[in-house]
Amino acid sequence: MSFLENPEKQGISGARAAARLSVAPMMDWTDANCRYLHRLMSARTLLYTEMVTAPALVRGGARHLLAFNPEEHPVAVQLGGSDPAELAEATKMCCEEGYDEVNLNVGCPSDRVQSGTFGAVLMKSPDLVADCVAAMSAAASVEVTVKCRIGVDDQDPAQVLPDFLERVSAAGITRFTIHARKAWLQGLSPKENRDIPPLDYDLVHAMKRDFPHLHISINGGIASLEKAQQHLSRGLDGVMIGRAAYHTPSDILLGADAAIFGQEGGKTAEQVVAEMRPYIARHLAQGGRLAQVTRHMLGLFAGRPGARGWRRTLSEGAHRDGAGLEVLDAALACVTGGG
Missing domain, CATH: 3.20.20.70 (Aldolase class I)
Incomplete structure (x- = not known):
């Protein structure tokens, strides 16, 4: 059947x-x-x-x-x-x-x-x-x-x-x-x-x-x-x-x-980063490492001004012991500041 x-x-x-x-x-x-x-x-x-x-x-x-x-x-x-x-x-x-x-x-x-x-x-x-x-x-x-x-x-x-x-x-x-x-x-x-x-x-x-x-x-x-x-x-x-x-x-x-689905609305990449924050905080509180999540976020601003700084800040900072949401914030500043 x-x-x-x-x-x-x-x-x-x-x-x-x-x-x-x-x-x-x-x-x-x-x-x-x-x-x-x-x-x-x-x-x-x-x-x-x-x-x-x-x-x-x-x-x-x-x-x-x-x-x-x-x-x-x-x-x-x-x-x-x-x-x-x-x-x-x-x-x-x-x-x-x-x-x-x-x-x-x-x-x-x-x-x-x-x-x-x-x-x-x-x-x-x-x-x-x-x-x-x-x-x-x-x-x-x-x-x-x-x-x-x-x-x-x-x-x-x-x-x-x-x-x-x-x-x-x-x-x-x-x-x-x-x-x-x-x-x-x-x-x-x-x-x-x-x-x-x-x-x-x-x-x-x-x-x-x-x-x-x-x-x-x-x-x-x-x-x-x-x-x-x-x-x-x-x-x-x-x-x-x-x-x-x-x-x-x-x-x-x-x-x-x-x-593809004809559904109205949509988000910006910045909104997605904001919505990822509580998820990342829970992940860290459970003993996870920042890079386990942020490695999937490296391409989020691809093609935009500041994308290289975003990637570099996450790549270099997220692997460090004790890395937390401050690394995400620093990376986001590269994009929102255009740097």
Whole structure:
């Protein structure tokens, strides 16, 4: 039974509707502190966790990796794994924690992911992916989705991708995010895999035409809301933005609710900094370090006068022992004073 035939599997904050624009899951970046910041900047955009591996949750007892702030909704968790039973158990944990969506990673090309037989290497095993998502869906109280590549290595994406979508959607999955690049499992680093393989946006759009019943989002190289709107206007259901949303968050997220979701209003970057203050104060009071939060804020004023001083003050000051809100204030003065 598909998600659409299971209306109770809709997430407490409408992850499917929010997927019109989402921030990609990014290892070492999209942690809970980052997501809290991003949520202050956009009330509507769908946020994703870093990938969490099913073995870590099920065998490693690392359930703490699922912790998130209730303010983050709508928020999805991305799982990595290739064992259906283990993924089902991990999915159940994610649902118990209150996530709005559980996503299976079929796109990450890193060596450590390949050694665990999950990530992009699973593009070679669509039937196994179908078994995995079927087990996950059976254990889930929210929608299960897939993030994939257009193919790997010497595969022909024009043949592989439609076959993959057909086999996996037959298991009841109706929402896919497609990174419009191949992944080369040998010879390219994960960073190179984000830049070197050519983008094939047209193929992703063709998949929407060939599978009109599927909810398809596009990912890869999209660095502005204007580009996101172009993909949406051509008929795709959603756009996922990664590095641009992290490095220049104001350009992407502060205008997202108006441009993508038609919602009036919006904030300034200065307002976001002010709203981060109580969160940072709580983080420090609980024994956290300032840099754990402010490292995600470095790009907040990108392109504005004083942005270099903002970054430098935070980068140099936030790592010092005992660093507190005074460092944030000093950094903000660089921007508001134009210095």
